[in-house]
Amino acid sequence: MKTLAIYLMCGAATPKxxxxxxxxxxxxxxxxxPFSDPLADGPVIRRAGERALDEGMRTAxxxxxxxxxxxxxxxxxxxxxxxxxxxxxxxxxxxxAAAEAGATSLIVADLPVDAEPGLRxxxxxxxxxxxERIALAAERTDGWLYLVTVTGTTGARGDLSPxxxxxxxxxxxxxGLPLYAGFGISTPEQAAAAAAIADGVVVGSRAVxxxxxxxxxxREYVASLREAVDSAPxxxx
Amino acid sequence: MLHTGAHKLNNALGQALLARRLGKRxxxxxxxxxxxxxxxxxxxxRFGFECVVYMGAEDMIRQAPNVERxxxxxxxxxxxxxxxxxxxxxxxxxxxxxxTNVETTHYLIGSCVGPAPYPEIVRELQAVIGREARExxxxxxxxxxxxxxxxxxxxxxxxxxxxxxxxxxEVRLVGVEAVGAASLGAGRAGVLHGSRSxxxxxxxxxxxxxxxxxxxLDYPGVGPEHAFLRDSGRAEYVGASDEExxxxxxxxxxxxxxxxxxxxSHALAKALELxxxxxxxxxxxxxxxxxxxxxxx
Numbered sequence: 001m002k003t004l005a006i007y008l009m010c011g012a013a014t015p016k017x018x019x020x021x022x023x024x025x026x027x028x029x030x031x032x033x034p035f036s037d038p039l040a041d042g043p044v045i046r047r048a049g050e051r052a053l054d055e056g057m058r059t060a061x062x063x064x065x066x067x068x069x070x071x072x073x074x075x076x077x078x079x080x081x082x083x084x085x086x087x088x089x090x091x092x093x094x095x096x097a098a099a100e101a102g103a104t105s106l107i108v109a110d111l112p113v114d115a116e117p118g119l120r121x122x123x124x125x126x127x128x129x130x131x132e133r134i135a136l137a138a139e140r141t142d143g144w145l146y147l148v149t150v151t152g153t154t155g156a157r158g159d160l161s162p163x164x165x166x167x168x169x170x171x172x173x174x175x176g177l178p179l180y181a182g183f184g185i186s187t188p189e190q191a192a193a194a195a196a197i198a199d200g201v202v203v204g205s206r207a208v209x210x211x212x213x214x215x216x217x218x219r220e221y222v223a224s225l226r227e228a229v230d231s232a233p234x235x236x237x
Numbered sequence: 238m239l240h241t242g243a244h245k246l247n248n249a250l251g252q253a254l255l256a257r258r259l260g261k262r263x264x265x266x267x268x269x270x271x272x273x274x275x276x277x278x279x280x281x282x283r284f285g286f287e288c289v290v291y292m293g294a295e296d297m298i299r300q301a302p303n304v305e306r307x308x309x310x311x312x313x314x315x316x317x318x319x320x321x322x323x324x325x326x327x328x329x330x331x332x333x334x335x336x337t338n339v340e341t342t343h344y345l346i347g348s349c350v351g352p353a354p355y356p357e358i359v360r361e362l363q364a365v366i367g368r369e370a371r372e373x374x375x376x377x378x379x380x381x382x383x384x385x386x387x388x389x390x391x392x393x394x395x396x397x398x399x400x401x402x403x404x405x406x407e408v409r410l411v412g413v414e415a416v417g418a419a420s421l422g423a424g425r426a427g428v429l430h431g432s433r434s435x436x437x438x439x440x441x442x443x444x445x446x447x448x449x450x451x452x453x454l455d456y457p458g459v460g461p462e463h464a465f466l467r468d469s470g471r472a473e474y475v476g477a478s479d480e481e482x483x484x485x486x487x488x489x490x491x492x493x494x495x496x497x498x499x500x501x502s503h504a505l506a507k508a509l510e511l512x513x514x515x516x517x518x519x520x521x522x523x524x525x526x527x528x529x530x531x532x533x534x
Binding site: 035036058059 | 430
């Protein structure tokens with residue numbers, strides 16, 4: 001069974017949206033804690049982050065959003081953010097507060113694998129990562145490795161990145177951990193193709209766009225991804 | 238290539254050689270006032286590289302002549318139309334382009350900021366300032382200066398100057414920030430553009446806007462080596478206001494016949510307040526670009 005992770009930006013509607021995503025078949029929900037300068041994000045998540053900040057979604061409000069989401073769903077919830085928020089809040093204090101609010105782990109997009117080794121988090125690797133880096137990320141990661149399928153930022157692409165297959169093969173040689181692929185996966189077809197290669201997929205930007213149309217639309221979209229992931233062909237190019 | 242008007246060329250030229258060595262033929266850069274963009278466009282023209290410069294849409298209006306110069310030099314200037322539409326966003330967008338096109342593209346960052354090893358690369362390339370200044374003052378005065386002083390935005394001219402005197406414990410090192418962009422004087426630890434340094438951030442770690450009459454100092458972060466020098470006590474950092482910089486700008490022009498850029502005018506303002514006799518000021522750029530801003534005040 002392949003894993004489907006859905007990313008949503010923190011906001012007033014997020015707990016209900018997360019519930020809808022889980023009803024549609026999400027196994028993991030990532031919750032974006034917005035940052036003023038999100039280097040790894042493309043236009044969709046960047047704009048969603050700007051709106052969230054305008055609505056007052058600062059760290060304390062995001063932790064409340066996380067706790068409210070936890071009251072509605074039982075799947076793993078993973079805050080995804082940038083190091084500046086943790087620097088201000090305190091790394092240990094942030095990890096503790098997030099765990100108390102119901103977080104299962106963390107993703108910090110701009111924190112290199114060798115920084116803050118005491119902070120348990122899901123590590124990201126990219127097609128440009130060296131084998132040494134992938135091995136270190138696998139050693140330090142929290143449960144699974146996040147494979148960034150592209151060089152570049154989050155956001156929909158026309159086709160699944162051809163770099164994913166090579167990255168999965170390299171990572172498989174270095175670790176037995178689950179490998180979930182994200183960045184640039186938006187359609188059911190791409191999700192199926194990625195799930196055929198990796199152990200799971202993460203869908204962000206498109207989910208954030210669909211979430212703007214409400215829980216019903218999101219549930220339907222996630223269900224289409226779920227179906228695609230579950231029917232992933234054994235071979236894909 | 239000295240027509241580019243500032244110390245920025247030291248770095249642009251060195252990194253262009255690095256890009257050639259890396260086999261990359263496409264350069265991306267960010268620019269605020271346009272000085273680094275012009276320096277980058279210049280070296281790209283010289284080396285035959287494709288050049289894309291990201292610039293805040295707001296800055297493109299304020300610095301229209303530099304936009305035209307970059308175009309003349311064959312660079313494509315891409316407006317950045319989100320956030321504050323200034324240097325901070327232009328830097329983010331240049332980094333996004335770089336990480337997307339990393340196989341073919343070198344990011345020619347303009348200051349001693351950004352992810353490792355950029356702060357070191359830029360410091361090494363700008364260290365020519367300190368080396369030559371040290372030689373020149375020894376030749377002219379027969380002794381080291383009591384103080385070496387430079388303006389600090391991202392901090393590249395200052396880190397280059399300081400590099401020449403770090404081991405001379407008797408030389409005071411002073412960096413001068415714009416008071417509205419005092420990442421060192423008023424900042425706290427944060428992470429921006431791939432480095433941990435002293436930043437203008439709020440209690441939640443969200444990056445704040447900087448404000449200065451000088452676009453070259455208008456950046457909410459600063460090179461991490463400056464934060465280290467501040468914390469170690471080797472260098473001290475003070476602030477100069479827009480008005481103080483303007484007064485020094487006019488005074489140097491009227492008394493020495495040198496029109497300085499507004500950025501080093503901040504350093505000049507604080508140099509005038511020092512008690513020491515022999516003070517070395519880094520005059521990092523010339524002020525043609527700032528005439529309209531000064532005359533409109």
